[in-house]
Amino acid sequence: MKELKAHDLRCEYRTNPIGLETVRPRLSWKLAASGRGILQSAYQIQVDESADFLEPMWDSGKVESDQSVHVEYGGVEPKPRTRYWYRVKVWDQADRESAWSDAAYWEMALGGIGEWRGVWITPPNIDGKAGETPDYLRKAFNVQGQLAKARLYATALGVYKLYVNGRQVDDSLLAPGWTSYRKRLQYQTYDITHLVQPGGNAIGAILGNGWYMGYLGWEGANRFYGEERALLAQLHLTYADGREELVATDGTWQCGRGGLLKSELYFGEWFDARAEPEGWSTPRFEAADWSRVSLPSYDMDRLAAQENEPVRMIEKLHPIAAFVTPRGEKVLDMGQNMVGWMRFRVTASPGCTITLRHAEVLDEAGNFYTLNLRTALQEVRYICKGEGQESFEPLFSFQGFRYVAVEGWPSAEWSLESVGGIFEGCVIHTDMEQTGRFSCSDELLNQLQRNIVWGQRGNFLEIPTDCPQRDERLGWTGDAQVFIRTAAFQYNVAPFFTKWLKDLALDQLPDGGVPHVVPDLPFCGYNSSAWSDAAVICPWTLYQCYGDERMLRDQYPSMKAWVEYVYAQGDDRFLWNTGFHFGDWLALDGTDGRPIGSTPKDLIATAYYAHSTRLLANAATALGFLDDARKYEDLHRNVVEAFRSEFVTPSGRIASPTQTAHVIALMFDLLAEADRPRAAQWLAAHIRDKQVHLTTGFVGTPYICHVLSRFGYHDLACELVLQREYPSWLYSVTKGATTVWEHWDGIKPDGTMWSEEMNSFNHYAFGAVGDWLYRALAGLDQEPEVPGYKRIRIRPRPGPGLTNAEAVYASMYGTIRSYWSMGDTGILELDADIPPNTTATIILPDVRTDRITESGMSLESADGIRVLHASEAELRLEAGSGSYHFRAQLRSE
Structure with a gap:
């Protein structure tokens, strides 16, 4: 057996975080060991201010436990601005002892309000352009002596970028x-020890509007x-x-x-290189003509250390084509609908203005198309200084685009050979850690998977937005809750959603109502079913995926307040039949071209009422709130009975003849057991009557394949997901999509657009089918009663049109893999990788x-396997950690 050891140590999900505010941080690790059936039986943690651990400030001693995720630090309260080193030793089930792990650390943040010595500063209205033109600030200081460390703590009203001695701090x-x-x-906390020099130094800052003062939403309002x-x-x-x-x-x-003249998230950025003061953030700069700042009286009691990873530049793309449209526009094709900006180099005369415009698609004639952006200009202007080669990229704006129209380029030549190496996206x-991947034998389905990933990348920028390009880009709760399970497979989103859910709870109304967007913008409204239910669904999903009990406990009051809000609505306490609701948004069975389906x-509202109530009861049970658990179990039972009385006929039929009505009734277990097969049969027949097409919107789409697979129609689910004709997931792929569209027919077969007003080509909601791809098709899931992939379920589900599928997931315990292949001979092959300190049902x-x-x-001879159950329908095995390869003959062959 390979040496047993703890590795990949994490503190609050992160590797060596600095600026941590949590006084009881939780530590996690993985086990490294070869062989099968490796389990942890005990651990020991040491924590010290020194990495030599000569006299640890906290030693857990040997703790008999298999817990290796979210183990809470139990020493004295950490001091602000202090680094703490920790290491871990483990024992396996045979009581074999490991060596100490490599040391890792966390560093505490500044501390409470009393630790702040700086005061808020704001630039005066220098030239009558306050709030329009970004501000530059600076401060010179001296270092006298040998420096051991330098930590910079900062925040802003607006967005900011910091520099020390002319270099960005991070x-x-x-x-x-x-x-x-x-x-x-x-x-934020910055380690700038490497940037500070003996003698003279300078700090510089640029302030922009960002979300704080910039334009938000489609009403043209800002501030x-x-x-x-x-x-x-x-x-x-x-x-x-x-x-x-200090x-x-x-x-x-x-x-x-x-030089930064204008910067807005939606509109873009203007920069005049001639106006940029050279060396303005260095100590040698002469700032005699700069103004003194003002000192506003803003409070500090809302300050909190950053807990999520920040936004970063993750990848660079290069154009795949440079061409001129029929209209005469010089255009770059990045080959991928992406979010970010263009960086470019140029040599031109002083005052030469380069203008970049950004778009997701071309119109049916092949011209640059921006009508779907509404008022979001997505324009970047750069005015050249004219002193040799210059380079530029935006600072405080971002664009959603695949195509870039370039105006004012100083050369008449326009080809990929001439400009392809000058521009990069x-x-x-x-900066989320990528944790999952899916692939299969169908290349269009693989492209759909890539589109789902790119949709998440483009829209998980600080908050889970709906779209990244038009004048919206808001944290719509409905989009987030339908996609969160898919999101959690593809990336580690625990810190990302933990941060966002705290804002949801803070923006919750006194009566428990929940905004449609978080952070809240009042004109977007409140309390639609399936949208505001994110208050319950998202925390419970995170708990399932990461086993994070602290997060669940923190969000529990918000979850409870939402269900109590719904309970107070309606003419009947157990039906929700009042108020505004989006319904089955963007379903295809609506009337008069409206975006709301006919369910x-x-x-829908009552179904989600039941669903959220059940999840709340589950959360209460998980947290040990047994009185609440009984209360909400009873409430759930009453809501289900009311649903059946109101929406199910005495013979057991669902009164609404829509796909979505049947999907959510089956998915949320709202029908009597005896009535479920008939409902599933109706759903399958309806899909076949539609020539294997769906008609669902935001509410029904995430669950439709899950329901089909669960109730014996897995082959139909495979046919549905492989459907290439509109409406289907793969229709957009056949039209060249590289992200998921907002509408099933954002671009129609003739090349025309669905709409000018609401037609995003990077909208991840319908990408929620990714959850089915990973868990049902590839067969990588977890046992629901044990959260966080401690107990894994591997269940390959071959289907028509596919010969293999694979899902790989980097869990908190290690990498899980499920790969199945199916040939013409009726032989099923399965590869399964199970990480140490977990077990799996296969x-x-x-x-x-x-x-x-x-x-x-x-x-009988294989190591690490135990037969749990055998029947004609299935063989159920229990397996410990290790890598397995199964080869089996199907009964049907």
């Missing part, structure tokens, strides 16, 4: 991010949170001799203007138990 973007600013404002930008920062200098000095925002800071999003809104369908081997041996 690679994060759009700090401090978007939160419910009136209630919670994040600050939702405030009327002026401001900066708060303080730098702690710690010398080798123990001295500390450089903080105060009245001595200076402000001026630079910078892909940005929240009754009160049916279910093989319709196999002959006398014709199955594992790694070439009979099941």
Whole structure:
């Protein structure tokens, strides 16, 4: 057996985080060991301010436990601005002891309000352009002596970028991010020890509007949170001799203007290189003509250390084509609908203006198309300085695009050979760790999977937005809740959603009502079923995927408040038949071209009422709130009975003849057991009557394949997901889509557009089918009663049109893999990888138990496997950690 060892140590999901505010951080690790059936039986953790651990400040001692995820630090309360090292030792089930792991660390944030010495500073209205033109600020300081470390803590009202001695302090973007600013404002921690030099130094900052003051939404309004930008920062200098000095925002800071003339998230950015003060953030810069800052009186009690990874530039793309449209526009094709910006180099005369416009698609004639952006210009202008080669990329705006129209280019030559190496696309999003992948034998389905991933990348930028290009880009709760399970497979979204859910709870109304978008913008409204139910669905899904009990406990009051809000609505406490609802948004069975399907809104509302109530009861049970568990189990039972009385006929038929009505009734277990097969049969027949097409919208689409597979129509689910004709998931793929569309027919077969007003080509909601691809088709899932993939379920589900499928998921315990292949001979092959400290149930369908081997041996001889159940329908096995290869003959062959 390979040496047993703990590795990949994490603190609050992150590797060596700095700026942590949690005083009881949780530690996680994975086990490295070869062989099968490896389980942890005990662990020991040591924590110290020194990496040598000579006298640990906390030693857990040997703890008899198999827990290796979310183990809470149990020592004295950590001190602000202090780094703590930790290491882990483990024992396996045979009581074999490992060596100590490599050391990892976390570093505490600044601390509470009392630790702040800096004050808010804001630039005066220098030239009458306050709130329009970004501000430049600076402060010179000296370092006297040998420096041991330097930490800079900062935040802003607006967005900011910091520089020390002319260099960016880090690679994060759009700090401090978007939160419910009136209630919670994040600050960031920067290690700038490597940037500070002996003698003279300078800090520089650029402030832009961002989400705080910029335009938000489609009504042309801005300044939702405030009327002026401001900066708060303080730098702690710690010398080798123990001295500390502080450089903080105060009245001595200076402000001026630079080359950044305009910057808005929707509209884009203008930069005049001739106006950029050279060396403005260095100590040698002469700032005599810069103005003094003002000192506004903003409170600090809303400050909180950043807990999620920031937005970063993740990848660079290069154009795949450069061409001229029939209209004469010079256009670059990036080959991928992406989110971020273009970086380019140019050599031109002074004053030469390069203008970039961004679009997702071309129209039917092949011309540049921007009508779907509405008022979002997505325009970048760069005015050249004219002194040799220059380069530019935006700072405080981002665009959603595949195509870039370039105007003012100084050369008449326009080809991929001449400009392809000059332009590059910078892909940005929240820096989430990629954890999952799916592939199969159908290349169009693989492209759909790539589209789903790119849709998540483009829309998980600070918050889960609906779209990244038009004048919207808001945190729609409905989109988030239908997609969260898919999202959690593809990336580690636990910190991302934990941060967002805190804002949801803060923006919740006193009566428990939940906004349609988070952070809340009042004109977007409140309390639609399936949208506001995100308050319950999202925390429960995160708990299932990551086993994060602390997050669930923190969100529980919000979950409970939402269900209590719904309970108070309607003419009947157990039906929800009042208020505004989006219904089955963008379903295809609506009337008069309306975007709302024909499934009754009160049916959907009551179904989600039952669903959220059941999840709340589950959460109460998981948290040990047994009185609440009984209360909400009773409420759930009453809501289900009311649903059946109102929406199901005495003979057991669902009164609404729509796909969505049947999907959610079956998915949420709202029908009597005896009535479920008939409902599933009706659904399958309806899909076949539609020539294997769906008619569902936001509410029904996420679950339709799950329901078909669950109730014996898995082959039909495969046919549906492989359907290439409109309406289908693969229709957009056949039209060249590289992200998921908002509408099933965003581009019609003749090349015309569905709509000019609401037609995003990067909208992830319908990509929720990814959850079915991973869990049902590829067969990688978990046992529902044990969260966080501690107990894994591998269940391959071959279907027509596919010869193999694979899902790989990097769980908190390690990498899980399920790969099945199916040939013409009726032989099913399955590869399964199970990480240490977990076990798996492996279910093989319709196999002959006398014709199955594992790694070439009979099941009786194979190591690490136990037969749990055998029947003609399935063979159920239990397997410990390790890699397995099964080969089985199907009974039907």
